[in-house]
Amino acid sequence: MxxxxxxxxxxxxxxxxxxGAKNATTPILCAAMLVPGTVVLQNVPDILDVARLSTMLRSMGASVTRHGHSLTIKAWDIDPRTLDVKAVKRMRSSSLLISPLLARFGQLEIPEPGGCNLGKRPFEAHLYALQAFGVESTILEEGYRFHAANLSPAELTMSELSPTATENAIVMAALLPGTPTRIHNAASEPHVQDLCHFLETAGVNIEGIGTHELVIHGVKQLRRDVEYTIIxxxxxxxxxxxxxxxxxxxxxxxxxxxxxxxxxxxxxxxxxxxxxxxxxxxxxxxxxxxxxxxxxxxxxxxxxxxxxxxxxxxxxxxxxxxxxxxxxxxxxxxxxxxxxxxxxxxxxxxxxxxxxxxxxxxxxxxxxxxxxxxxxxxxxxxxxxxxxxxxxxxxxxxxxxxxxxxxxxxxxxxxxxxxxxxxxxxxxx
CATH class of the missing domain: 3.65.10.10 (Enolpyruvate transferase domain)
Incomplete structure (x- = not known):
């Protein structure tokens, strides 16, 4: 100590x-798993949460390299079965892994995310949002099991103005083409907006950024290579x-x-x-x-x-x-x-x-x-x-x-x- x-x-x-903003870097780093090629993030803070999240991605086989305040991520060839579950238990923002991994692989088992001890921080808002897209969830003794065989765009009202739950919903919608996803009562924090702009850079069209009503036009596949600067x-x-x-x-x-x-x-x-x-x-x-x-x-x-x-x-x-x-x-x-x-x-x-x-x-x-x-x-x-x-x-x-x-x-x-x-x-x- x-x-x-x-x-x-x-x-x-x-x-x-x-x-760069900590709370923007973590969801964008997780969303990088949706990009089939290389993601280069600029203005990335050199902090412990980013290092830990980078380690989680590497545990699944991703390449994450830092040069000063720049991160280069190649996370297409990964295996979520090798995810470092001990690291998940130390970070609340590890919950942001759920949507990109489900969108990519259709199933996931993950322990209860950790983080700062600020009191009761229920996970129901995440489960509710995921369910709207067709995700089936099972509560385990120390975590959750998710199954997403039939994902589809959704119209949902967030049960609370939770930034991380909203970010999970946004990322889930990004790779669901067809009918636009509509998210009502969405959180609008600056880091939520930054995630939206990252996904737009990657090829997703999002209306209403910065408001509590989002319309997300998902795509079949994101652009192969993406470069973006964190706020x-x-x-x-x-x-x-x-x-x-x-x-x-x-x-x-x-x-x-x-x-x-x-x-x-x-x-x-x-x-x-x-x-x-x-x-x-x-x-x-x-x-x-x-x-x-x-x-x-x-x-x-x-x-x-x-x-x-x-x-x-x-x-x-x-x-x-x-x-x-x-x-x-x-x-x-x-x-x-x-x-x-x-x-x-x-x-x-x-x-x-x-x-x-x-x-x-x-x-x-x-x-x-x-x-x-x-x-x-x-x-x-x-x-x-x-x-x-x-x-x-x-x-x-x-x-x-x-x-x-x-x-x-x-x-x-x-x-x-x-x-x-x-x-x-x-x-x-």
């Missing part, structure tokens, strides 16, 4: 390059805005996520008093990225911020925003309605001196500003890890953060990139 040792209150400044990570972009604003630092975020995909997040930052300047970066067709210069700001608490499906405030950014709220004048209500176990990080912030009143498993009131002090604390999931790093960097004294392997799942070389800003952070085994 490794931990971060952080000496807080160091002056931060400089430039931080945003990496910049909106969650990493938001996390770094929180760090810059909480530390009253001037930090430039290079290749930041498109603000058109972060309207609610930027609205809340604006309400809090965060100031920034935008410099256009590159036009990527369906979006334009930009550089963001975050400026020192006087922070005033917002009345309430609560997680919602896109285009609402993302659950993954709520923990970093809570740390930012500890430095704002006044009271902020944090409402995490999606996951009942996600607020465990608030206990760690309280140990550092944050004034937090926990109302129930989903709601808390944060009063600021407060001077945080260094403590020995523990990360409970990916986003909690980033949250506690932000808190430690603005705190007085030394903090030690345990269980940082979870942070490595979603943030590339976070400690190294923070040191380039002046952070006093070291990794200890």
């Amino acid at each position: 490794s931990e971060f040792h952080i000496q807080g209150a160091a002056k931060l400044s400089g430039t931080f390059s945003i990496t 910049p990570d909106p969650i990493e972009t938001g996390s770094m805005i929180c760090l810059a604003a909480a530390s009253h630092a001037e930090i430039t975020l290079e290749h930041a996520a498109p603000l058109s995909l972060m309207r609610m997040e930027m609205q809340k930052f604006h309400e809090l008093g965060v100031r920034w300047e935008e410099v256009p970066d590159m036009d990527h067709g369906w979006y334009t990225s930009q550089h963001l210069r975050i400026l020192p700001s006087k922070l005033t608490a917002v009345y309430k911020v609560h997680s919602m499906p896109h285009p609402g405030f993302p659950s993954d950014l709520l923990p970093p925003f809570a740390t930012l709220a500890t430095q704002a004048e006044g009271k902020t209500l944090i409402h995490e309605w999606m996951y009942e176990d996600r607020q465990k990080y608030l206990g760690e912030l309280s140990r550092m001196g944050a004034q937090i009143e926990i109302l129930d498993p989903h709601r808390a009131i944060i009063t600021g500003p407060t001077l945080l002090t260094g403590q020995s604390i523990t990360s409970f999931d990916i986003r909690a890890g980033a949250t506690l790093v932000i808190a430690a960097l603005i705190a007085k004294g030394e903090s030690r953060i345990a269980n940082i392997e979870l942070l490595d799942r979603g943030y590339e070389a976070f400690d190294q990139r923070l040191r380039a800003l002046g952070a006093q952070i070291t990794r200890k085994s």
Whole structure:
């Protein structure tokens, strides 16, 4: 087990390059199994979740090679019977293997996917969506058995706005030509949109991208070779805005996520008093990225911020925003309605001196500003890890953060990139 040792209150400044989106890379990497030739993905973050998913593909016989932030995938000649089931149990996003493997091979047995411990995360939305296409599923003691002998396009209403279940439905529809598949109540998160645009690059026509109503015109076979660039990570972009604003630092975020995909997040930052300047970066067709210069700001608490499906405030950014709220004048209500176990990080912030009143498993009131002090604390999931790093960097004294392997799942070389800003952070085994 490794931990971060952080000496807080160091002056931060400089430039931080945003990496590709974790939550977009994993579904696109799985969808690459539908491509008969070679897939080249650009702007791929070098993180543990991508490495683990690449290992799963290799366990079935795929070729996955990395050159910097580029991945080359050849995954047509694979055998799902050799899938590394132990790896599946460690990753929630391994559920995204189901649709491409069923579309290709017609049957699959897979254990219950793992991932961050955020509370109850039922799998029923996936099963419901798959059933609409003709998939028969059997619940086993430790997983699922799927049989898909008679797949056909479907019209379905998602039982919940689940991004991963929506992604499974989209991928399942991609190779079903004929009558278009219509998905109602589809999740519209940026990574869902990125998956849709990848499939369009591969030859699938998808209407309604970015809305809750998708029409997918499946094809018999995708284009043989596909090259695609992953979107910049909106969650990493938001996390770094929180760090810059909480530390009253001037930090430039290079290749930041498109603000058109972060309207609610930027609205809340604006309400809090965060100031920034935008410099256009590159036009990527369906979006334009930009550089963001975050400026020192006087922070005033917002009345309430609560997680919602896109285009609402993302659950993954709520923990970093809570740390930012500890430095704002006044009271902020944090409402995490999606996951009942996600607020465990608030206990760690309280140990550092944050004034937090926990109302129930989903709601808390944060009063600021407060001077945080260094403590020995523990990360409970990916986003909690980033949250506690932000808190430690603005705190007085030394903090030690345990269980940082979870942070490595979603943030590339976070400690190294923070040191380039002046952070006093070291990794200890």
